Amino acid sequence: MDGRDLVRSVSVVGSGGAARGLRTVRAAWRRRRIDAAGLPPRGPERARVPGQVRGVEPGPGGGLIRFDRSELRIVVAVNGAVFWGWDGAGPQPSYALAGSGPEPDPRAVLEPDKDGGWRVVAERVTVVVSRYGAVQVCTPGGVTLRRDLPPRWWEPVGGGAARWMQRSEVAADARFFGLGGRARGPRLRDGGYRLWNTGPGRPFGPGDDPLHLTMPVQLVVADAGTHLVFHDTTWDGIVALREGEEGAGSGHDRAGRCEVRMDGGPLRCWVMVGTPARVLLTWASLTGAPALPPAWALGHHHARGGDEQDVRRTVAGHLEHGLPLDAVHLGAGHQDDHRVFTVDQDRFPKLPVLAEELRRDGIRLVSVVAPAVRSAPGDAVYEGGTAVDAFVRDARGRTVRGVGWAGESVFPDFTDARVRAWWGGLYAEPLGQGFGGFWHDMDEPTSFSAFGESTLPRSARHVLEGRGGDHREAHNVYALCMARAAYDGLGELAPGERPFLLSRSGWAGSQRYGGAWSGDVATGWPGLRASLSLVLGLGLCGVPYSGPDVGGHGDGLSPELYLRWLQLGAYLPLFRTHAGARAGRGEPWEFGAEVLEHARAALLERRRLLPYFLTLAQLARRTGAPYVRPLWWGSPEDRALRDCEDAFLLGDGLLVAPVLEAGTGRRAVLLPQGRWYDTATEEVHEGPARVLVEAPLSRIPVFARAGAVLPVRGADGGLELEVWAPAPGRTGGGLVVPDPGDGWEQAEIERYVARRQGDRVVVTREGESGVAAPPCPVRVRGLG
Numbered sequence: 061m062d063g064r065d066l067v068r069s070v071s072v073v074g075s076g077g078a079a080r081g082l083r084t085v086r087a088a089w090r091r092r093r094i095d096a097a098g099l100p101p102r103g104p105e106r107a108r109v110p111g112q113v114r115g116v117e118p119g120p121g122g123g124l125i126r127f128d129r130s131e132l133r134i135v136v137a138v139n140g141a142v143f144w145g146w147d148g149a150g151p152q153p154s155y156a157l158a159g160s161g162p163e164p165d166p167r168a169v170l171e172p173d174k175d176g177g178w179r180v181v182a183e184r185v186t187v188v189v190s191r192y193g194a195v196q197v198c199t200p201g202g203v204t205l206r207r208d209l210p211p212r213w214w215e216p217v218g219g220g221a222a223r224w225m226q227r228s229e230v231a232a233d234a235r236f237f238g239l240g241g242r243a244r245g246p247r248l249r250d251g252g253y254r255l256w257n258t259g260p261g262r263p264f265g266p267g268d269d270p271l272h273l274t275m276p277v278q279l280v281v282a283d284a285g286t287h288l289v290f291h292d293t294t295w296d297g298i299v300a301l302r303e304g305e306e307g308a309g310s311g312h313d314r315a316g317r318c319e320v321r322m323d324g325g326p327l328r329c330w331v332m333v334g335t336p337a338r339v340l341l342t343w344a345s346l347t348g349a350p351a352l353p354p355a356w357a358l359g360h361h362h363a364r365g366g367d368e369q370d371v372r373r374t375v376a377g378h379l380e381h382g383l384p385l386d387a388v389h390l391g392a393g394h395q396d397d398h399r400v401f402t403v404d405q406d407r408f409p410k411l412p413v414l415a416e417e418l419r420r421d422g423i424r425l426v427s428v429v430a431p432a433v434r435s436a437p438g439d440a441v442y443e444g445g446t447a448v449d450a451f452v453r454d455a456r457g458r459t460v461r462g463v464g465w466a467g468e469s470v471f472p473d474f475t476d477a478r479v480r481a482w483w484g485g486l487y488a489e490p491l492g493q494g495f496g497g498f499w500h501d502m503d504e505p506t507s508f509s510a511f512g513e514s515t516l517p518r519s520a521r522h523v524l525e526g527r528g529g530d531h532r533e534a535h536n537v538y539a540l541c542m543a544r545a546a547y548d549g550l551g552e553l554a555p556g557e558r559p560f561l562l563s564r565s566g567w568a569g570s571q572r573y574g575g576a577w578s579g580d581v582a583t584g585w586p587g588l589r590a591s592l593s594l595v596l597g598l599g600l601c602g603v604p605y606s607g608p609d610v611g612g613h614g615d616g617l618s619p620e621l622y623l624r625w626l627q628l629g630a631y632l633p634l635f636r637t638h639a640g641a642r643a644g645r646g647e648p649w650e651f652g653a654e655v656l657e658h659a660r661a662a663l664l665e666r667r668r669l670l671p672y673f674l675t676l677a678q679l680a681r682r683t684g685a686p687y688v689r690p691l692w693w694g695s696p697e698d699r700a701l702r703d704c705e706d707a708f709l710l711g712d713g714l715l716v717a718p719v720l721e722a723g724t725g726r727r728a729v730l731l732p733q734g735r736w737y738d739t740a741t742e743e744v745h746e747g748p749a750r751v752l753v754e755a756p757l758s759r760i761p762v763f764a765r766a767g768a769v770l771p772v773r774g775a776d777g778g779l780e781l782e783v784w785a786p787a788p789g790r791t792g793g794g795l796v797v798p799d800p801g802d803g804w805e806q807a808e809i810e811r812y813v814a815r816r817q818g819d820r821v822v823v824t825r826e827g828e829s830g831v832a833a834p835p836c837p838v839r840v841r842g843l844g
Contacts, residue, residue, distance in 0.1 A: 080463070085510040087463045091517045098455030098519025098530070105214040105223075110146070110193035113176055121164025122180045124148065125189055132189065134170075136182040137162035139345045140338075144187070144195060145328035146211060153525065154292055155537045156568035158348030185333050197331050203284045206230055211327055221324030221532075226291070228320075232304030232313035234282035235702045237690070238601050239299060240275035241576065243268055246596035246690060247705055248278075248301055255297040255322075257536050257565045259506040261514055263582035263613040266590045272504060272565045272579045274536065277601045278318070279339070281696045287333040288343055290568060293325030294536045324532060336693050337685055343602050344684025348572035350604050351547070352681045354558045354802035356424055357497065358673040359386030360663055361636035363609065364646070365393045367407035368414055374639075374647060375423060381649055383660055384667045388418065389426040389499060389636065398465035399434050401441055401486050403493065415494020424496030426560065431471055431505050431542055432464025441486065445472060450479045452520050455530075460520045462507025471505055471516060474541035475534050476523035483542070484549020491553055497560030498546060499577060503539035504565045539565030543573035557802050562634070568601070575605030575634055583612035588625050589706075589720050595632055596708060599686025605677070607634025611646050619651040620722060620757065626659055627760045628718040630666040631710055633673070633687045658758045671771035671779055671798075676711045678797035678807055687711060695732050698748065704730045713768035713784075713794060714739075717753075717761040727755045735766035735787045737842045744842070766842065767792015769812040769823065774837060781834055783823055785842035786816045819843065 111128025122134035134144045135151070139162045143151050151161045168182040176191035188196040193210035207229045215222040236248040239255075244266045254270040264271060276291040276299070291297075297320060304316035332342040344350065362385060364374055371388055378385040394411075396402035403411050415425045433441045433451070445451055451470040452460045462469055472479050487498065506514050515535060522534035543563045550559035561574030570576065578594050581587045591608035598606045610629040611617050626648070629635050639646030648659035676687040689709040692701035707717040707729060715736065717729040731747035738745070738753060739762045745751050753761045764770070767786035771794075774780035779798065786792040792814040800807045812834065815822045821840045825832045 080467070080508070081510070083463045083468060084508045087461070087507060088509040088511050090461070091507075091509065091512060094454045094460070094517040095519045098517065100216070100218075100220050102216070104217045106217055108213045108215060110210050113178070113189075113191045116170065116178055118170045119164075120166060121168045122187075123170040125178055127193055130193070132193065132195075134180050134187060134189070136165045136168040136180055136185065136187070137346075138165045139332075139342050140165075140182070140184040140334070141330055141332040141342050141346055142180075142182075142185055142187055142197065143328070143330050145326060147327070149326040149328045151292075151328070153527065155294065155540060156290070156292055156347050158346070158569065158572065162346060185331075197287065197333065199285055199333065205282070205285055205287045205333060206280070206289065206331065208329075213327075221295075223324065224322055224327050226320045226327065226329075228289075228318040229315040230280050230304070230318065231282040231284055232306045232315055233699065234280050234304060234316045236301050236303070236316070236318070237279040237281065238275070238277045238288075238597060240277070240597065240601055241271055241273040241578070241594040241606075242597050243271060243581075243590035243593055245593040245705070246600070247703065250302045252298050252300045255299065255536065257504040257539065257567075259502065259504050259514060259564075259579070263580045263587070264590070265582045265584065265586045266593070271594075273539075273563075273567075273570070273576055273598065273603075275568045275601050276320070277568055279336070279600045281336070281692060281702055283697055283699075285333055286336050286339055286696050287331055288339045290330040290343075291320055291322070292328050292330060292568075293322055294533055294567065295323045295325040296532065296535070297322035336696055337683070340600075340602065340684040340686070344571075347569040347602060349681050350571040350602070350684065351561070351574050352558055352677055353575065353605055354497075354560055355670075355674060355799045356386045356422070356802070357560045358633070358670060358677060359635070360384050360666060361387040361389055361426070361634070362639070362647075363389035363391065363636055364639040365391055368409065368411070371414065375418060375421070377647055377649060379421070381656060381660065383648060384663050385423055387424045387426050387497070389428070391428050392430065392465050392501070394427070399439060399441070400430055400432070400466070401489060412492075412494045415496075419494070419496070424560075425494060426497040426499055427490050427495045428501050429498050429546070430464060430500070430502040431474070431538075432462065432466060432469035432502060432507070433472065434464070434466040435459075435461055435468050435470045442470065444486075445470070445482070448478065448482050450476075450482055452516060452522065452531075454517065455519050455521060460516055462516060463509070464502065464507065469507070471507070472542075473522050474538060474545055475525060477525065479523075480541065480545035480548065483545040484552065487546060487549050488553050491550075497562075498550075499562040499564075500539065500542060500546070501564050503542050503563055504535070505538050537567045539563050540567045540570050540573070543570060547573035556804075558804065566603070571603045571605075575607075576603050577606065577634060577636065578608035580613040581608050583614035583617045583621070585621065585720065585722055587612045588621065588628065591625070592628065592708070592718065592720070593705070595688050596690055599688050600690070602684060604680040604684075604686040604688075605633045607632045607636055609636060609638035611638050613638070617646070619655045622646075622651055623655050623658055623757060624719045624760070627662045628716075630662040631688075631714075631716045631718075631762070633676075635666055654757070661758065668773045669770075670773055671796075672711065672713070674799040675771055675795065675797045678799070678809075679711075679795065691715070691730060691732055698732065700730060700748070701732060713765050713770050715763040715765070717755075717763070719755050719760050724755055725757075726752055727761065728752050729761055729763070731763065736763040737766065737784050738762075739764050742842055742844070764842070765792075766790070767814050769794030769796070769814055771796040771798075779836045781812065781823065781836060781838045783814050783821060783838055783840045785821050785840060786814055788816055791815050
């Protein structure tokens with residue numbers, strides 16, 4: 061134990077009670093002993109590179125290229141995605157891919173290239189492989205988007221998992237995004253980013269990395285085009301990024317660089333190119349359509365502790381003050397001594413009655429679920445899991461024990477289909493008690509530890525769908541597999557309703573099972589900025605439904621900070637306010653009359669925009685496009701937009717510019733090309749431009765794109781079309797998807813067109829059956 065571990069262990073023992081602290085010390089030493097006995101010692105290693113090309117074997121979509129010391133499999137899929145795997149690795153097995161993956165493109169051709177290399181030519185992309193193993197991705201016009209240098213492996217002389225490294229070059233003007241939920245972003249600056257899902261153990265801010273949900277998914281945006289690259293291995297790794305520099309016309313540009321280092325796993329990669337919208341569509345077709353949340357989940361959520369009376373007082377306060385509320389989230393405090401799938405009967409003696417009363421008012425209860433199961437005889441979940449051999453074991457076959465909120469705990473192996481089926485059935489009891497949804501916490505998984513890593517031993521054994529392996533390979537997909545267990549279980553237990561499921565952790569493909577919440581973001585202005593970064597980054601990795609805990613976790617939540625955070629949250633997909641023990645109650649009326657008035661306006665605006673959020677959710681499921689998008693989404697060639705991180709697009713129609721600094725009454729906003737209306741004043745601005753606008757405490761700047769047709773909630777509660785006038789001589793339009801309810805009925809996409817005719821705007825619904833008048837009221841704005 062080094063000095064830092066000693067200090068940490070002392071601090072843990074001194075907090076949360078002596079018994080818990082001592083348990084974490086014992087757990088830390090136990091984990092070290094298990095790994096010392098179960099992990100192979102690192103010995104001599106042998107470096108290897110591919111060598112030179114020796115031959116090829118054409119195949120569907122590409123073929124196999126053989127080198128002296130490796131072979132490279134390249135396949136272009138029918139959706140335009142490019143796969144390559146070294147040492148002959150194929151796309152499967154993979155936790156990221158939906159189903160078996162896309163079919164090869166029969167039109168792609170493997171043919172010789174100059175200097176002894178080979179290339180695969182397809183409709184949307186050309187892949188050039190040099191005779192030494194460099195892989196170059198080019199547009200159909202021959203412009204290089206990415207060049208991967210020959211990889212290098214370090215193989216243990218005695219056998220075992222090989223480490224590998226892959227260096228890549230991109231254009232000098234390129235910008236990096238993605239890698240999951242990152243607090244420092246959304247644009248990823250120079251530095252290293254770890255790929256290991258981690259609970260930091262404290263409220264986090266922009267300086268903390270990694271966090272709960274990492275993914276080896278990069279979105280690279282440059283003048284020449286946009287591409288997404290995904291390294292499909294679940295092992296621990298580091299991605300080191302360095303942005304390029306242009307030589308100011310001298311021709312001495314320095315390329316941007318990316319270096320991926322992995323501790324093991326196959327070296328295989330997917331690349332997809334095109335516009336940002338096409339890239340995310342291809343990514344969704346590869347990894348699965350995002351789950352569609354129920355309609356109520358797009359409203360206002362509130363997470364709070366306390367007992368049944370506290371919940372009733374909170375709900376009554378919202379109703380009394382005219383504040384919309386759609387869901388109340390209960391943390392581990394509602395459970396019997398923090399034991400999963402239990403209810404504290406003293407604090408919640410009539411939970412089913414409470415849930416039914418709230419549901420009649422349109423409010424759902426949501427329960428927290430963590431994977432740690434108290435390892436105590438008599439605990440129903442522990443006894444049931446033991447009976448089906450559900451829990452993770454070490455290399456000697458003994459059940460691995462850690463520490464959770466409930467004390468000494470064991471952890472289900474969600475990489476085993478049998479265990480997923482057993483765990484999914486456990487949601488029947490909370491469903492029967494009236495819970496309408498679930499949020500997964502501590503699912504990295506976290507096991508409290510006085511020092512070292514706060515997770516399971518790296519040598520812990522996992523089934524991994526029958527292949528077998530250890531926690532080094534299973535850690536990053538543990539939460540994804542837990543989410544799958546819950547999603548499948550809820551689908552069987554309540555087949556007529558769309559499941560509502562949030563996860564703190566996850567991996568590529570997590571969107572198939574639900575959304576993500578931030579975890580404990582630190583209270584403060586940096587935490588507010590990190591909240592936006594997380595949502596934007598996850599959206600660009602294919603997880604469109606996410607959000608932070610508004611207000612954060614910690615001391616120092618001022619009325620101004622609370623209000624600005626609430627105003628941002630009202631425009632994010634998951635809108636969840638939070639009342640924590642250290643942050644105070646966290647309800648708007650606790651901050652005074654002025655804050656209450658402005659908070660009510662933000663909450664009512666979210667309620668008004670609910671039909672727009674429902675449309676964005678439906679479109680995300682069909683296209684993979686996130687609700688919240690960076691400003692460059694429609695204009696990736698605009699370099700100024702690529703560097704903008706303090707504003708975002710909400711769908712195609714709105715631009716939101718949150719206030720992220722204290723004492724701000726005005727702020728500069730960068731507008732993309734086109735005409736934009738300030739939604740508060742209807743003032744017209746022509747982009748591209750940087751404009752200075754008012755940002756009083758009562759609101760944040762929001763702009764509407766000229767021609768936008770937005771479905772909103774009318775004054776009578778019905779659907780209304782809010783149409784922003786197109787510029788003279790131009791047309792506009794929008795898509796509307798009326799939500800058919802919380803079931804699985806497929807909704808029809810309605811297409812509307814807005815035409816400027818002198819001083820009037822005419823709106824029509826256009827479809828296969830022709831042109832018709834809108835079936836709902838239309839309100840035109842922006843005509844003066």
